[in-house]
Amino acid sequence: MDPLAAANTAWMLAATAAVALMIPGLALFYGGMVSVRNTLNMAMMTFGAFAVVGVLWVLFGYSVGFGDSVGGAGLIGDPFEYLGLGKLLTASDPAALPPALFAVFQLLFAAITVALISGAFADRMKFAGWMVFAGIWATLVYFPVAHWVFAFNSADGSVTGGWIANKLKAIDFAGGTAVHINAGIAALAVLFVLGKRHAFPHPHRPHNLPLTMLGAGLLYFGWFGFNGGSALAASNSASVVVLNTVAATCAGVCGWLVMERIKAGHATSLGAASGMIAALVAITPACGAVSPIGALIIGAAAGVVCCAAVSLKYKLGYDDALDVVGIHLVGGVLGTLLIGLLATDEAPNAVAGLFYGGGFGQLGRQTVAVLAVLAYTFIVTFIIAKVLDMTMGLRVDAETESGGLDSAIHGETAYVLEALELASVSGSEAEVSAAAEALAADAVESKA
Template sequence: MNLIQINAGDTAWVMVSAALVLLMTPALALFYAGMVRSKGVLNMMMMSVLSMGIIAVLWVLYGYSMTFGDSWHGLLGNPFQFAGMRGMAEATVGPEGHQIPAFAFAGFQAAFAIIAVALISGAVADRMKFSAWVAFSVLWATLCYFPAAHWVFAFDGFAAEHGGWIANDVKAFDFAGGTAIHINAGAAALVLAVALGPRIGFRTTPMRPHNLTLVMLGAGLLWFGWFGFNGGSALAANGLAAMVWVNTLVAAGAAMLGWLATERLRDGHATSLGAASGIVAGLVGITPGCSVVTPLGALAIGAITGVCCAWAIGLKYRFGIDDSLDVVGVHLVGGLVGTLAAGLFAKGSLAGGAAGLFYGGGLEQLGRQAVGAVAVLLYSLVVSYLLARLVDATVGLRIDRRAEAAGIDLAEHAESGYDLSRVQYSSYSKSLVVPRPEKSPKEEVEA
């Protein structure tokens, strides 16, 4: 590798950002795990953790090449160009003076692909076969995420000579994945929730989060990791990354306040679950346009997204769709709102002259944003539906009713998230004491 071409500061920032984005998947596992009942906590975490293993392997084998290889008509990268990461040891990415190793860029984008798959799992809590999740993850990443990411992230002359149609022809703003990740995953979540059907007891049995402290911890770590998610997408340690950092901060804060205000007015109280969900909604909303709006624009986008997502999560009860952990209400709705909002709040001096409606740019950029959002939405809905039907016809999507009632952790993993055996601690002996089993009434009489 020609080290003279490498910008050490930019490379360090991208690699640290990649680690932050990778941390977001375990953070998502905590966030989701706290929201389910205790009998499903391990399965919920396993689906996120599994995506790290599956996508890491697929990404090296052909995923990066499908996403950033030379494009076929703007629709798909050449899956053989960088297969097995060949030809990348000497390659760099970025403009002159700000070049980073292609491996650093590939690692950063791998973490994006991982969390895109993991996001979907929140819609299928407590009822999807683990084998079905494995099969769906492999197929969805290959046929849905890699192509959509190519459309949005592959710019001409960047990682390869020719890139995707949304990035280069439509020219929609999507700095860090509002369409390719959040709309894409949210649409898949909607399809799976419908295909699986609701959990046993949906709308009749309380299904409260079993551990809100895990939810809050997960939300905090997601917020922390999102600074790498958005800021790292500048691919340089520069003023753009710094502005994006501030926009990410203020949008999440404004969305949290907007969500809590909506809860207070609608339900009479503000909840910790609402605060955590509002943070995530704001992060989703600012992701597409964080590089083209001012901090005041980011504040507005965050507040709007928080209110819209807080309202949207109630629709699942109206339509009878068990989106278990509100993936559709937060990621699909938040991604749509944020993508369209970039066409409203983009400032021309930050966006290469392509101003949004509120900055005198008219409807042109808003139309571009709508084309990008709708294209990814429709593609994901159709492909995810076909994949769900295929998986259901082969391994089956849903566990049986008895296993679901007993708990998916035991049924699918032969484990329990919490050891609730009757073990006590003796302060006198400083040792564990296992109580003798209680005698039955019949045994007491015989004794």
């Protein structure tokens, strides 16, 4: 193998491994923010989405996303071109990135996008309904939108890609439209069908914020592969992208904490984790288009704007449990549009925005891309959710919602809840000891 190709392959293998770490990272991030009785359900929704999307990606998803555009319109790839991915087993060009590696890298993008949606309707969705929704949504929404945004025309003109990437020429380096806006607006559409939790606007508080911060840290690490890997080479472009990602993240944490301090008088750990994710979301489409100063501006703006946006659910009355709309939708739109203002032709994308002498052209293209994804995804997602709700039902019953989904749906709990309840037993030491012995005896009997 060519030495440069070997270096690029090694970088992409590392980037793919980093993105894979975002699956457990998201499970921990979401899991810590829900009640003690719904932790495993949130983790299962993440891992379940990963499994379903992975199967569909191998069967036909990659082909829909990156196959030759049907009719050359740039709307959808040929679903039969890479059916089963058997054509990717042999690399035709030893100087290029192995196609199988690119396929698995993009598989993880698809999986994490679907998993992101689940945070909006924590505590109240049937797991079976979620799994069916995840598969249908990936097929009808993510795979086509990924084709629009990520599928570029081949250099020799033999393969036609998506319309946003090639005809509109909007910039989306790593998924502001296809991933974050897509997931955020889909979450909002499902919320209109699913409804509010019974406890809204006073739901359970996050049960384990250190778990959430650990999840945020794993997501941050994975984002180096998510953004940096989208350069598809061990190059200066990847290095600039990683620098911009770090810069934006730091500014995002600061922006959220300042906003939080002004609004509530406290700078919280949940705010720090949320500001980190908001900035990462916003810099995702722009990381190859802006300077480090531009990255700082985007990150800070995301921290401030997304912090303000999460409170809208109380004013507008939609129950976005873990702020998917406020962070991913708002942050994705913000980062995608700011490219039209802050892009510099010295960055890897080599396009100038309004503030760098490029006029309004790029801002217009970014706006069209945002509106197209918002409209298509909202309409199709609402129809999917409505049909599933009318046929199999999407929401758990009131008793399950009140008692927690972990035990009722999955038959297990994240913690030994009896031990937590034991800590609140009042009385003498002998009474506490007797209660403990009774719990231990019950546990032994249940195992037997």
